[in-house]
Structure formats: structure tokens, C-alpha cells
Amino acid sequence: MTLPKGFGSGGGASSSDVNKMIGRRVENMTGIVTLSFIAAWLSTFGGTAVGYYYYPWAYPAQSGHFAFIVLSIIEAIGYIFAVKVNEEGTSKKSNGLIAGVVGVIAVATVLIVTFVNG
């Protein structure tokens, strides 16, 4: 077993060494993953909105909305996948959080494409 300098004592890794090597565990990253998803979704809205507010002759709102909906779905799949992969094999379950966040995003997406038209 090869360990970095400062880990272990004369071969073999104790559980505290393993914990030091791991640092923050992926199953404890649900919060940052959720925030990243929301930030990505807001950025997607921002990016498409720039298109139909500043260049309406080139990017009509309908095109921007189509891109926004498709990318929101892709991002939501990525978010669900990320949280499920991180928490598999542990006792942690964030299905309620995922359902809530994706549900709110879905409703907000529909409202945005209905009422924000550049």
C-alpha cells in the first residue's frame, strides 16, 4: 500500500488515514451539487435571455425558449444523476430534495417561457 508522505506509520492505512485521503466525501456534497444545478439553470436562462433581449432580430424568443427548455431538462437529468451516484451505497437519501428542486425548476421554466418574451 503506497500512501502519500505523512500518512500511515510503517505500512497499512488506518481509518483516520483513509478519511484524511478522502477529504470531503461525495455523499456530503448534495448541497453544493444542488446549488451548482440552480446556478447552471439560472445561467442558462441568462444566456438565452441575452439572445432575445439584445439580438432579437437574430435570436427570436421562441428559439431561446426552446434552447432553455432542452438545456434545463439536460441539466436536471445531470443533477439527479449526480446526487444518486454520490449517495448510492450509503444510508443517505435525498429523493425529497431532488423532487422539490426539480419540481420548482420545472414550474419556473414553464412560467419563464410563458411570460418572459424579450
Next chain:
Amino acid sequence: MAQMPALIPKEVEIQRLKKIWMIVIAMGSTAASVEVDNFVDGSLHQTSIRDSAFTPAHWWLYSHFVALPLGWGAVSIYDRKVPILRGPNNSMNTGLKMTILGYLATMFTIGVNEMWHFWYVEEIFAVPNHWMFNMGVVVAFMGALAYVVRVYARLVELGAETPGENPYVAEMYKMALEGKLYSRSIP
């Protein structure tokens, strides 16, 4: 690929592989948005072939593309913590090398593209200077796919991921783990 001896504790390796995967998933969304840019740009140039003062800024349209080379750069730095992902002679993973070379080719093409358009101003999709953009991105995506498959196969090997329930898919995973799926599997 044959079962490789672990150089770091299994639990540590699983956590690190999953962290790499989180970055890859984040970049997946970015890659999708870059594809949308490409369609938008192509669609626009079918209507107005020549760029003018009314053409939307391309730096804005393609700006988030920078997240991909930066993201893969971050992966290549973190990747050094997972011994199994090293390439031949302890170099960078071959898939990552291809990815980075692909994006370097794409960046080089920005200059080539500007020189071409100095002489020929029409934005026709099929001109050779544009081929290099697409070839660079395709090489990058091929390398990225090879790398992602390697990470996933290792997670299967470590028992952190379950192969598909479909018996044919499961058989493919079994063959891949035994090094029989490809003549030379991804290093």
C-alpha cells in the same frame, strides 16, 4: 482490462473517481449548451451568410465553451490522485491527452479562421477552416468518451457501480473487465 492491483485504498479510489465524475457531469451540460450555440450559429448563417454590424457577438455566443478546456484541465490535475487512470509510462491518461489536444486544435483554429476570413468573408459552413473546429471538438469528445468509459469501468470493477441487468450488456461488461472487448483497451 485486467483486474489491476490497488495502489490506494478502495474506498479512497471510489470517492476520487466519483469526484471526477461530478466534474464530467457538470461539463456535460456545458457541452450541450455549446452544441446549441453551434446550431444557432449555423442556423443564423443559413439566413444571412455574411457577418455584419448586426451579427450577434460570437465571443458571447461561444463564451461558455471555455468551461470545457478549463474543466478537463481541472480533471487532468485531479486525475493524478488515481493511479489506475495513468497513461502509458505514467504519463497523462490517453483519453485526457486526446481531449486536451482536441481543444488545443480548436483554439488554434480560431486564429486560422480569422486569417481565412480576412480574404474570404462569407460564413459558409462547409469551408475548410471550419472543418478544423469540428475535427478538434470531435477529437476532444472522443478522448472524453474514452476517459469516461474508463472511469465507469473502474467503478464497476471496484463494485461501486452495477453493470446493466440486461444479460447481453452484463456480458459486455464482463468481457471488458477481462480485456476481451477491445484488442487494446483504453489505458
